[in-house]
Amino acid sequence: MDPELVDRLRIDLGAAEYRASRVRALLGPDADAARLRGVFAPARRALEARGASPLAALVRLLLLGEPVDSREVSLALPGLGADGAEALGLIVPAADGCWTAGLSLNPVELADAITDAPIEWWIISDLDDQLRRGPARPDHVMGVGGATRSLVAQAPPRASRRSLDLGTGCGIVALHLARRGPVVATDISERALRLARANARLNGAEELIEFRLGDLLEPVADETFDLVLSNPPFVISPRDGAAPVYEYRDGGLSGDALAERVVTETPAVLTAGGTLICLANWETPWGGNGLERVQGWVAAAAASSGPLDAWIVERDRVAPSQYAETWARDGGARPGTPAFETMLDAWLEDFAGRSVVSIGLGSIRVRRAASGSDTVVHADQAVGAYAAEALGRGLDAAFAAGVAASRMDDAAVLGARWILDAAVSEEREHAPGEEAPRAIALTTDRPIARRVAADPLLAAAVGACDGDLSLVQIADALAQLLEVDAGAAREALVAGARELAWLGMLRPSDR
DSSP: HHHHOOOOHHHHHHHHOOOOHHHHHHHHHHHHHHTTTOOHHHHHHHTTSOOHHHHHHHIIIIOOOBOHHHHHHHHHHHTHHHHHHHTTTSSEGGGGGOOOEEEEEEEEEEEEETTOOEEEEEEESOOOOOOOOOOOOOTTOOOHHHHHHHHHHHSOOOOOSSEESSSSSSHHHHHHHHHHHEEEEEEOHHHHHHHHHHHHTTOOOOEEEEEESTTTTTTGGTEEEEEEEEEOOOOOSSSSSSOOOOOOTSSSSTTTTTHHHHHHHGGEEEEEEEEEEEEEEEEEESSSOOOHHHHHHHHHHHHOOOEEEEEEEEEEEEHHHHHEEEEHHHHHTTSSSSSHHHHHHHHHHHHTTTTTEEEEEEEEEEEOOTTOOOOOEEEOOOOOOOOOOOOHHHHHHHHHHHHHHSOOOHHHHHHSSSEEEOEEEEEEETTTTTOOOOOEEEEOOOOOOOOEEEEEHHHHHHTEEEEEEEEHHHHOOOOOOOOTTTTHHHHHHEEEEEEHHHSEEEEOOOO
């Protein structure tokens, strides 16, 4: 895209206050929420009650997909004009001398992982599903979806000397990484890189991001990075040609081999203490375990790259039929049509060929460990809600606490002073008239909502974890108070501390 035209566009968007917060104020929160779900009638009614303005014209043109005439385009984009907008591909001619959106240009609001403050961006991508009339093109470039938001939110809240966005797509992850320092952003799609470069210039980050074309780590061979974020095209797709191939979701490999490559190869480019966070899908074959397979990927990476710390979080597990239906719909097919049935059969046949019984969806966090350390790999099923705020900070702290607890021997766990996270609560279930609880649970809403069954020993011990006493002191005192064997109490609390550390409920004191 012509840099000069992108600069004119930036000036016009700024003058119109084309921001997510201003769009929400213009339409009202309910109508704007409906718009984001693809329901436009409330937004249209809201605009009818407002007067003409550059912002209203941009909303009609770019967010609602309505045709607008040249006068309205000039009102909305006075510096760029219709000719400039057409040259960028933002608008295309429509009937009766009007213009309609040719690309999506969304105002996007995301929380910054370092400051927790909302950051607003302008993101150009191919037309969103609700605006596109017909199937997506094979080199379709996605905008900012839920998966991307999740990945950005999970990033650790610290500066980076050098970051890598592996599979940049529209470039939103690279823009967030650029707030930490210089970034290299790679993609196998030339079209994605073209739009990502435009987005970097549009948002004033062009000098901080270097875009490179190539497959996975090929463009960054022999280089290292403090932080790598990746939302790769990990969707498991049949290779028989029955399903459409979209670059944004299909890495061209069979099964979950693309995710496996990201996990096994990327640790080689991490600096000491460097971190990879990626989103992935993985298969569970009949008689096997999907999480154990991913643990095997990490073990293979450690064998070639050196010791690693890893946390695998499975957010969901679905049946092959449900997975196939999701991605057949994503391609534009609808149930009951011949195209849908053909695609569904292709997916199910592909899964059957590998005896796949379920597919896991989640994230994988890998950190290069200190030389001479043992590799630590923790696999976790966690379907609770993510914390609404400071998710990256919370996940980073839980990861550090879990790894530290895993590396301690039993004596070290007992000798440590542990601190209970402020978000942890205790719930007790009583029958009317009963003095003793029939059940005790420890709960938290950060970084991931959890609920853990606890016995009176663990509940009492956790309540005493304020950093003043060592765990062995707590264990021995409670053993005497509860009249249980001291050795058994110590053993139980060692196991409990290790588990709660990974859940973000406990951390070892620095004392």
